[in-house]
Amino acid sequence: MNISIDNTRHLGVGDTIFATDYIAMQDDENQYDFIAVGGEYDGHILDGTEEYEFRRLNVQDPIDLICIENDIVTMMGRAALVVAIENVVVLDRKQRDYGSRNISEFGEMGILMRVWDKICRLKNLMGKETAMNESIDDSWLDMANYAIIAILVRRGIWK
Known part of the structure; x- marks a missing residue:
């Protein structure tokens, strides 16, 4: 599955980051690269001072998330x-x-x-x-x- 803006949602202030979330990096041509968060930010609660945009897959079924x-x-x-x-x-x-x-x-x-x-x-x-x-x-x-x-x-x- 390709990770994109269309199949993820923006995380905002107060959201907790999970290891399965992504950092969205936008380049000069408004293209996004998605980097798996992994353990570095796992458990961090967003306070608005972060330098990155964090996104989460729009997946309701946990089995689907494990598969992805x-x-x-x-x-x-x-x-x-x-x-x-x-x-x-x-x-x-x-x-x-x-x-x-x-x-x-x-x-x-x-x-x-x-x-x-x-x-x-x-x-x-x-x-x-x-x-x-x-x-x-x-x-x-x-x-x-x-x-x-x-x-x-x-x-x-x-x-």
């Missing part, structure tokens, strides 16, 4: 983002319920065993009309979360 900011342009990419966010919500809820210790004690090998359990469940569920307690989708989503947790463990983030 991360150059996700295909419908499949957007759909995958929606599923990923839904799954992170599940991960967060389970983290609140169970904590980290059940994973931390056994590390990647423990995660691998949990993924293997999910693979076995999927093999068992495939071809059946309905599952009694856990859907096929639930098993796939759990496996995706285990992959995310494994990356967090490898990076030393999982505590």
Whole structure:
């Protein structure tokens, strides 16, 4: 998506600048260049003394904003983002319920065993009309979360 005057709005005195906003730089021919704010002005409240014009995208849907900011342009990419966010919500809820210790004690090998359990469940569920307690989708989503947790463990983030 091209950032332009037409798809942004001017930020004024009292507005808070976010890392996803833009600085609009006008040249001598009234053309604008847009520079992502990033972290430098993030959280700054405009007081009218700023030397730059700050603008924000006219986007109502936060998913659209995430897509724009991360150059996700295909419908499949957007759909995958929606599923990923839904799954992170599940991960967060389970983290609140169970904590980290059940994973931390056994590390990647423990995660691998949990993924293997999910693979076995999927093999068992495939071809059946309905599952009694856990859907096929639930098993796939759990496996995706285990992959995310494994990356967090490898990076030393999982505590």
